[in-house]
Amino acid sequence: MQNNISSDNLKYYQEQDKENILKLRAVIDTLPKFCREYFLSIANSKAARTRLGYAYDIRTFFEFLHEQNPTLNKLNIRDFTLNVLDQVTREDIDEYLDYISLYDHEGRELSNELVGKKRKAAAVRSMFNYFFKMDKISHNAPSKIEMPKLKEKPIIRLEPNEIVEMLDVVEEGDKLTDKQKIYHNKTRIRDVAIITLLLGTGIRVSECVGIDLNDLDFENCGISIHRKGGKDSVIYFGDEVRDALMAYLAERNLIVPITGHEKALFLSLQNRRISVRAVENLVKKYAKNVTSLKKITPHKLRSTYGTNLYRETGDIYLVADVLGHSDINTTRKHYADQSDENRRRAARIVRLRENN
Template sequence: MADELTYSEEQNRINTAKLRTLLNDLPKFCSTYFRGIEQNTSARTRIAYAIDLKGFFNYLHDNNPVLKNTDVHDYNISLLDELQATDIEEYIDYLRLYEKDGKSITNYERSIKRKLCSIRSMYKYFHTHQLIDHNPAIQVNIPKIREKAIVRLEVNEVAELLDNVEEGNLATQRQREAAKKLGCRDLALLTLMLGTGIRVSECVGLDINDVDFDNSRIKVVRKGGYEAYVYFGDEVEEQLHNYLEERLHTTALTGHENALFLSSQRKRLCVRSVEKLVKKYANTVTTVKHITPHKLRSTYGTNLYQETKDIYLVADVLGHADVNTTRKHYADLVEENKRSARNAVSLREKRK
């Protein structure tokens, strides 16, 4: 009998199959590009690139009379040399508002930036490897994005949320009944996310044997596929212990035996279910803020930085490959920290 795939391995298998399907709708030469970036990107990133490039080439097919009679899959790489920066700019303008299946589709700056970055990445690869002579994509300006303020839960909101989970304080009778059965799991899961800052994908991917109580840590698979240890505190440990006593007496369905967090159907909890769970409990403490699993991560990152004032530690704990990513997200806090330190160094003793 073959060994059971881990959650990460299963997701990679699914994503690989999805990417291969997408490649059938792209020009053949794109396969070279995706093989070339495989070592430095995650499968999910490559899928996002493929979806963006599919939109770009479909636009060219539908709007360029010369290309209309040729199947996208049969486009030659020479097409990339023939395109001008204005062609890409026209596509960017098209993305702002267009019709599809009778519906108006709108893209704002953040979405447009991502799609343009996908095109630029493809062009950069082929130009760097001397497979094309020109790179018009680099001439197209990337839209400026206004950074939004970090949405997070305040300390009192975190405490209230966890109290509501523990006590089953929910809006409807149906939710309260479900909480009686799953409250221990929900409390452990939310305490873990709020107490470690792990990503929702990392959370649902946890197996029972990934929890190491002897060293107060869990083993997660980070973005990019590498394994890392994340340490947890006493509050997290207590709730994990409580939940595991219950979990070890639950018989999971075949293929889900190792999963730490199970659904009511005794299957591994999925990302979408956690998103719904977070929304349900977050609505008990705030209806103004749109709280998602990622906002719980932001809450932890904010609290950790406020306690340690160490942006490098925050970056390491959150699994950011580049500290500048962390610095960008927590820029306001970093600036406030610098401002509060303005009188930390005295030049002369104050005279009485």
């Protein structure tokens, strides 16, 4: 059954899905024709954004083969056949991973560290696995290599005193440059609401920018959001978040948004729905006045909330539920590890001399 939904009635995440699907179709049209079958096979199990990422990464792989192989170099990538996958060796995959460390794409120099290599290798492996399981190829070279191993990085978050300092900077703007203060006078109330919301609920930046006016429920102090993975959920907020949102709404109700952005809660200075990039930039702007040693992003504010919630409750399942994690191991990995705090406590416990 078809759903006839006009663009005016689409939610933010639906608009993003629509854009990603159109981009995905455009990228698939540049890939070997057999790739369409693979992408159809994952259409119901992977989000549009994930499939688009796979398409970009798989395209990079075929561009590598086209560039490095003298026989394939004579063909258009669209004309590659499945036989090409059967001819790929383990050495080819190793060379590909080395290639993407630093390569040229349409005149731009691009590079990948371990995280990027692992993502690109996973996309290629997924495609090979599909055709191997369908008995359409007899060799599966990517399955023979070890995925790049990532080093565990310490969780970066704001300490309680840094949270207070950051909120002060957002509210007062004292540490901003003269140019930044000009914009701050126009966006202060909005920015306070955004930063307070991120710190007070732990929602993702995409969830934040996707909030519509009718998603707010002040009677129950809740916000309806669309979670990563496609689940709709209600998250609840405390008094500090409520006060910041209500102060912003008083200002927001006086703004006339441009056509198509009337439903959006948070607006840019151009009176359109604020973008993920804009929120990332404003977080960076305020955070660098608080700490120069930590690279604070909206996701780090999410980590800050998760850590504080775990410290207060000790309930890892509650933290997972509130943050919208589908796998409890993800939560445990990030928030149950209090090794740094334990090491600090150990330093205070041991006494070399008794106090007189």
